[in-house]
Amino acid sequence: MNTPEPGLPMVVPAQGLPARVRIHEVGARDGLQNEKATVPTAVKAEFVRRLAGTGLTTIEATSFVHPKWVPQLADAEELYPAVADLPVELPVLVPNERGLDRALALGARRVAVFASATESFARANLNRTVDEALTMFEPVVRRAKAADVHVRGYLSMCFGDPWEGAVPVPQVVRVCRALLDMGCDELSLGDTIGVATPGHVTALLTALAGAGVPVSALGVHFHDTYGQALSNTLAALQQGVSTVDASAGGLGGCPYAKSATGNLATEDLVWMLRGLGIDTGVDLGRLVATSVWMAAHLGRTSPSRTVRALSHQES
Numbered sequence: 001m002n003t004p005e006p007g008l009p010m011v012v013p014a015q016g017l018p019a020r021v022r023i024h025e026v027g028a029r030d031g032l033q034n035e036k037a038t039v040p041t042a043v044k045a046e047f048v049r050r051l052a053g054t055g056l057t058t059i060e061a062t063s064f065v066h067p068k069w070v071p072q073l074a075d076a077e078e079l080y081p082a083v084a085d086l087p088v089e090l091p092v093l094v095p096n097e098r099g100l101d102r103a104l105a106l107g108a109r110r111v112a113v114f115a116s117a118t119e120s121f122a123r124a125n126l127n128r129t130v131d132e133a134l135t136m137f138e139p140v141v142r143r144a145k146a147a148d149v150h151v152r153g154y155l156s157m158c159f160g161d162p163w164e165g166a167v168p169v170p171q172v173v174r175v176c177r178a179l180l181d182m183g184c185d186e187l188s189l190g191d192t193i194g195v196a197t198p199g200h201v202t203a204l205l206t207a208l209a210g211a212g213v214p215v216s217a218l219g220v221h222f223h224d225t226y227g228q229a230l231s232n233t234l235a236a237l238q239q240g241v242s243t244v245d246a247s248a249g250g251l252g253g254c255p256y257a258k259s260a261t262g263n264l265a266t267e268d269l270v271w272m273l274r275g276l277g278i279d280t281g282v283d284l285g286r287l288v289a290t291s292v293w294m295a296a297h298l299g300r301t302s303p304s305r306t307v308r309a310l311s312h313q314e315s
């Protein structure tokens, strides 16, 4: 054990965890898509720039979805060129070929399709059945791969669904396999409404391994509704997952799943990983400063415990 630097945890490594974790930062997309007020494009661009200045290497920038479905991100055509010069990966969401065309026209090199493990959410979020949505994604993935563009496949409602309750593990495994067989380079397992607990995470990852899904292709995406996101992340790390989605300051939710709250806060994740001696390349002080700056623009304090502790914000 060493003496901690100010503003950082003591470092006490644990066995059986990855040496390095890649954080897939989703604050600018998952976070801001769910804000009541639409954040001005210049503020979003500055947010992404500040996030890049913290050492984060993958920053999901925006979504090329129907602007009526997510008005908060209707400025994707203006935002993307304003940040495209940054030396980081800038994935964007594309639900269909129209979205892919818009992203490719601006030079995007990483796109993400977003499937659902449940029929209710597929209908609410994509106006499709689960299989119709997969059919919609097929040409997106094929054309993206032909253009040498990296494709992430999100899978929502991997644990529980607000309309259907507990989601059976085999149902999740089936859609994961379909996304991988379609050609997705990586998958992100979404706990969209934050109802997972660590045993459930372990059970899903064990089943995926049994179905031949390589853990190196998996990321986890936990919303923190019941305060379980960090515990669930540790359970995933213990199974070999080394890509973790998080949102600066704990921003986030999903406009088409009302019970969803913010994602795992990136600061809370970095604090735990740093304490475990796991490298992320992120400067925690700069990240906290970025979230405090963004919270001031949104007119409220950050829900992240680490941001509050390190910035002395009042709740």
Ligand code: HMG
Pocket (backbone or CB within 6 Å): 030, 033, 063, 064, 065, 066, 067, 069, 070, 093, 095, 096, 098, 099, 100, 114, 125, 126, 127, 154, 155, 156, 157, 190, 191, 192, 221, 223, 253, 254, 255, 256
């Ligand atoms: P639809 O109404 O079925 O669309 O919506 P359509 O295919 O019938 O097309 C209708 C019109 O929309 C057409 O225009 C299209 O051109 C246009 P018209 O000919 O009538 O003038 N259109 C578009 N315009 C711009 N960009 C596009 C686009 N697509 C069609 N990309 C659709 C289907 C998929 C478009 C709609 O349901 C949609 O946009 N959904 C997006 C919902 C969303 O973004 N949700 C949040 C992201 S998912 C999430 O947050 C979960 C995640 O974080 C993981 C987790 O937590 O679980 C990723």
Ligand code: MG
Pocket (backbone or CB within 6 Å): 030, 190, 192, 221, 223, 253, 254, 263
């Ligand atoms: Mg999400």
